[in-house]
Amino acid sequence: MxxxxxxxxxxxxxxxxxxxxxxxxxxxxxxxxxxxxxxxxxxxxxxxxxxxxxxxxxxxxxxxxxxxxxxxxxxxxxxxxxxxxxxxxxxxxxxxxxxxxxxxxxxxxxxxxxxxxxFDDLHREGRVLDSVEPGAYRRAERTVNHKGLAWFRQHALLPRLPLITNEADEVCELPTANVFVQLDGALVTPPLTAPCLPGVARAALLDAGTVDGLPVVERVVPLADLSRAQGCFYSNAVALAVGVPRLLGQALPGSLRLAERARAVLEASALREA
Amino acid sequence: MxxxxxxxxxxxxxxxxxxxxxxxxxxxxxxxxxxxxxxxxxxxxxxxxxxxxxxxxxxxxxxxxxxxxxxxxxxxxxxxxxxxxxxxxxxxxxxxxxxxxxxxxxxxxxxxxxxxxxFDDLHREGRVLDSVEPGAYRRAERTVNHKGLAWFRQHALLPRLPLITNEADEVCELPTANVFVQLDGALVTPPLTAPCLPGVARAALLDAGTVDGLPVVERVVPLADLSRAQGCFYSNAVALAVGVPRLLGQALPGSLRLAERARAVLEASALREA
The missing domain is CATH 3.30.470.10 (Aminotransferase class 4, branched-chain amino acid transferase, N-terminal domain)
Known part of the structure; x- marks a missing residue:
């Protein structure tokens, strides 16, 4: 700093x-x-x-x-x-x-x-996601929707960067990023009630509406559905979008291109909103 | 300060x-x-x-x-x-x-x-507990067992002092205190897996073994069982024990005497351990 x-x-x-x-x-x-x-x-x-x-x-x-x-x-x-x-x-x-x-x-x-x-520590492009933190959040848990200084739960999980799921085995977020999954012809991200942080990059992608021809939608993402994922990236306000070439053991080579397109969308939005 | x-x-x-x-x-x-x-x-x-x-x-x-x-x-x-x-x-x-x-x-x-x-702010003797924060914790949630500087969830609830329950409607704790309930001839406090903080006064009472002739035990406390409570106090390391003369609408006049006995047990233990 x-x-x-x-x-x-x-x-x-x-x-x-x-x-x-x-x-x-x-x-x-x-x-x-x-x-x-x-x-x-x-x-x-x-x-x-x-x-x-x-x-x-x-x-x-x-x-x-x-x-x-x-x-x-x-x-x-x-x-x-x-x-x-x-x-x-x-x-x-x-x-x-x-x-x-x-x-x-x-x-x-x-x-x-x-x-x-x-980027050296965490968000190098092509980050593999191979870990789940099951049931760490409850659905509609209020404090997760706010980025508090009391960020210890997420801070403690950060080195491992697990997918955090709720008590119903639905995907919520990563410790410092929102998750986007290419599923059934759409780019899906969990709803705020999952719960997850209303990430700024997440909101900008939802507002943009499409990435690489895929509609961007909020929808519940059961952990089990990730086996059908065709691509995955995560977003935050610093890295913008980081491709995930392997998700829970599954190779997703299209993720890097998808993340690149998402970054382009975010950079264009940021310019317009500046 | x-x-x-x-x-x-x-x-x-x-x-x-x-x-x-x-x-x-x-x-x-x-x-x-x-x-x-x-x-x-x-x-x-x-x-x-x-x-x-x-x-x-x-x-x-x-x-x-x-x-x-x-x-x-x-x-x-x-x-x-x-x-x-x-x-x-x-x-x-x-x-x-x-x-x-x-x-x-x-x-x-x-x-x-x-x-x-x-004491002026919070722990005046005879504090009424009339509020529940349902499902705020999950069972076995790890960070609740540690008193972190990231104490925001509890800090945000403090003014109202609700009973915090887990997703199975079992009692966990108060934002800044453990709960003891006189139930079925015992003095019952929720287990750490509820979850709750391993409070120092709580541990000392469990180690003491009895208060006012009642055995002190860790046991799951379904919220519904509070309707059968005959007395209630909460403990922390500063107030030691605070009687609850009304618990969720139910008058428990014996609570003040019970808390007084618990304080005497804690004061004696503290002297022995000093």
Whole structure:
């Protein structure tokens, strides 16, 4: 992570931030965050990320102390990101990497990190998915729909990147990504009630409507149906879409091309929405 | 909370702690904590609290960066608490209140707060329990057995203090306490697989074996069985035991006496174990 950060729009040094200003986030995970890609200084899908943060704050008005609404206005956040990038020669106004907004204790913290770390560690293209975490979520479980600072359940599963299923053996998501499966002539992703996070890349693909000629639909995905899958990728706001050439032991060579098409759709959408 | 804290045994000021030293705890809830009562400078059940912290660290060796083992030895923690109390005239070596140990990022943070806050806010004797959070936990759900910094699910439920049940409509716990019910001539508390936290007061009562002549047993408690309850209290390491004079609409006047007896058992055990 870079040393330059913004708190409530003010550029600061990470090492100068005090724990006491983020105490409810630290002690109880009482906060929300969102992670997004920055391409040449341009944050992708920023308005969608902010809309989700605001929705999470609205959903838990007592448990999390929300910042002043103006601090989460898109223009304010865009300004704040720009000032942060311009303040640090290691970043600069044309920075490409990852931004993160964490909201807790009535504050908005924005941090930056390099893209490479995510990809070296986790999201290298052609990631094999061979593990299931059965029944880890319940259907309609409310906190899974919000990206909380209390992200420990997912954080603990992250190194193994298992498919998380619910008590009915339906696919929910991966610890840090939504799942898309080519099934019966459609590109299917589980509904929010599975439950799963309303991922920003997921929403943009659903809004786009088609990828590579396949209609993109929300539908319950029984784990057993994956044996009929013809392709698979996962999406998140940093990697956009990552192809899965092997899913639970089954080779899916078409996945890489499918993910490439999904990335193209997302990049085009991000440009339109910028 | 008091301004005097200890980090890795060193007395510091809360306002001097840096967020960067607790970053994994803040961003991911990747840490554990335990809260305990301090009576006249004596931490109650400290060795049990430390054993649970160590067990949680052992259970998640990758997800949470553990501190050096010596930092969680009982003598080291006892020394550290003593130095913290002696360093602050507002606390003092005979302080009565609440201590908290939070472990994340390879560090041990110890903080102090007044008892009054907990009791005014939440645990006033004779607390009525009239609310259920149905199916909030799944049976054998692993993270519920560990008191993580990612405590958001429970934190979000705290103001209402509902009985949390699992998908089979069995009682699990309260957001910050274990539940004991007088049922069929025994004092029954749900098993850890319900799931629930292995609370320190809960374990001490199970070890004691009887309260007011009733055998203390772990047993599945179907929500429907509460209609037959003859008494109820909840336990945690700060309030010890709090009587519930009304449980889901049913008057249980014997609960206050039962809780009083449970507190006496816990106080005696704590003295023996000190």
């Amino acid at each position: 870079f040393s330059t950060v913004c708190v409530d729009g003010v550029v600061q040094r990470w090492e100068d931030l005090r724990l006491q200003d983020f105490a409810q986030g630290f002690f109880f995970g009482a906060g929300f965050f969102t992670t997004f890609r920055i391409d040449a200084g341009r944050p992708l899908f920023l308005s969608r990320h902010l809309a989700r943060l605001r929705a999470s704050l609205d959903a838990f008005p007592v448990a999390v102390r929300a910042p002043a609404p103006a601090l989460l206005h898109e223009d304010a956040v865009r300004d704040s990101l720009r000032r942060g990038l311009e303040a640090d020669p290691l970043l600069g106004p044309r920075f490409t990497g990852v931004g993160k907004l964490a909201v807790s204790d009535g504050r908005v913290l924005c941090t930056f990190r390099a893209l490479a770390q995510d | 008091f301004s005097t804290v200890c980090v890795d045994g060193v007395v510091q000021r809360w306002e001097d702690l840096r967020l960067q030293d607790f970053a994994q705890g803040f961003f991911f809830g990747a840490g554990f904590f335990t809260t305990f009562r301090i009576d006249a400078g004596r931490p109650l059940f400290l060795s049990r609290h430390l054993a649970r912290l160590r067990a949680s660290l052992d259970a998640f060796p990758v997800a949470v960066r553990a501190p050096a083992p010596a930092l969680l030895h009982e003598d080291a923690v006892r020394d550290s608490l003593r130095r913290g109390l002696e360093a602050d005239p507002l606390l003092g070596p005979r302080f009565t209140g609440v201590g908290k140990l939070a472990v994340s990022d390879g560090r041990v943070l110890c903080t102090f707060r007044a008892l009054a806050q907990d």
